[in-house]
Amino acid sequence: MTSVRPKLKPDTPKAVTAWATRTGRSVWMRQDGTWSENVGEAAPFLGVEAEVRLAEAMGQEAVVTDPYFMEVTESGRIAGRETIRETIRATGPTFIFGEGI
């Protein structure tokens, strides 16, 4: 696995995130199990359901790579000690880059 992230407790709300295998873009699992490139659509999961959802994601090698839990609030917003990393991952580098140079 590329990402070894901090372990989260069962009762901590978490989203399932990964990289789209073809494009490498960051993706988040929606409530219905499909994937979105928009972090705003990340669904929060808890406890056993979260584990089931992660296992589901792990079974989709052709679609997503290296799924892991990302800590979120009850409403699905990025939270916890990896907030900076996950925010950058969701919204891109924090300075003007590329053609904007």
Add this chain to the structure above:
Amino acid sequence: MYRYDEFDARLVGDRVAQFRGQVARRLSGELKEDEFKPLRLQNGVYLQLHAYMLRVAIPYGQLDGAKLRRLAEVSRRYDRGYGHFTTRQNVQFNWVGLGDIPDILEFLAGEGLHAIQTSGNCIRNVTSDHFAGAAADELMDPRPWCEIIRQWSSFHPEFAFLPRKFKIAVTAAAHDRAAIAVHDIGLRILERNGVVGFEVHAGGGQGRTPLLAAKIRDFVPETDILDYLEAVLRVYNRHGRRDNKYKARIKILVHELGAEEFSRQVDAEFAAQGGHEKIALPQAEIDRIHAYFAPPDFVPVSAEEAALFDAAQAADVDFAEWCGVNLHPHRQPGHASVTVSLKPVGGAAGDATAEQMDLVAGLAERYAYDDIRVSHAQNLVLPHVPVVHLYALWQALEAASLATPNESLITDMIVCPGLDYCNLANARSIPVSQAVAQLFAETKYQREIGRLHINISGCINACGHHHVGHIGILGVDRKGEEVYQISLGGRADEKAAIGGIAGPALKAEDVPGAVKRIVDTYLSLRRGRDEIFIDTLARTGMEPFKEALYAAA
């Protein structure tokens, strides 16, 4: 420049075809990521925070116009219109899709470019002095030796699965611009009684355990060098710590055995090589490779032309300022080596847009014998420019934000991608570098301060060389907050040293002010403008700097 033959082209072509198959199997799910990862890494493909990243090899940092234009085109067609030049003299594309990578590699191969051995536990891109073949202070051109080592190490079956990655740097100048002391093997080319040979250093490296290389041999004659390197690699391959990733680099082995014992084992291995095993590099082969690196037919520069150059400087203070900072003495009269700065204040160190790459490619062809280098400080270099062309060159660079006069000054920082891109990062590097640069933006102020290297890494892997920065800045994660540890006194040249940590880590917003206080302390303590920061620090020790650093914090 070295030209690949059909054999090389076929090898690269075969590798692209093979990887195309592997990518297809990954995309179908037939290969799982765990199986695919070692395969992609062998082809320079990483998975970063936002996308796949492709690292393309630039052997010893040398390009020509056609190659640079090809890189520009890759960034335009398959990425977001820019590339990132790294301190290992390579280039990285940050936003590529996996499905496109086989096409990118094929497109690159058309220009003799590839991503082989840019990752994984093999011998990586051999790096060298970016002024190689041009510098007034070099004994000879180190590039032919880099090329000889590249050929020997490429697809070397015995060294494809080393305990860990392996980096070799070569210099032939009095002033070490290749940082040989922090490489797994560092070679210094020497001449003894008319024989060319190598002083061999081994066991240097950065990362979480920074160590300087130890000299393990004073002199290995050129015909023996590949056999000697083979002996070093064998000892390492056999005894390197495969059980622990953090102890797997050769530096740990050399350190644990002691340089003397390590050297003894290498000598024993060298002596044990059977006649049939010896490469015993033939002189004809050495000469053949050297022929590819013959200097260009330097045009003579007349006294009138040289006078024009002087007149242009007299007439244009900005041009004169740039000349004062970004030119390096050339061994050919009437020529200079030019640093094309990729460090505009407010930019990301080492980034260049497709347009900038195209421009530099064209300028190199027009004014600079079609030779371009990538420096380990993450700038581009035009090694050979007749002084008559400098004014026109500068104007063109200036118009494209490529003429920041800051070579080796405080805003010419080495900066890793950090948490803005890197999946291993603890903290951001680039925004911190930008905030520091803002504070020192004025050229006059930078020149007053003089040579001062700030190096920044976003985690302990030290890709931004923070251990050997005069001022090193290391990003650390403190319970979800990005904080920065400052170290002082590192250097990567012939007086190489690992910096010492100055004290507790600082918040991002406090870093520029802290750097300012360090600089002010230096300015107040130095014995004159000739005493650069690192020399003042060596003379006074860290105390006054530590005091200043933490006084107001």
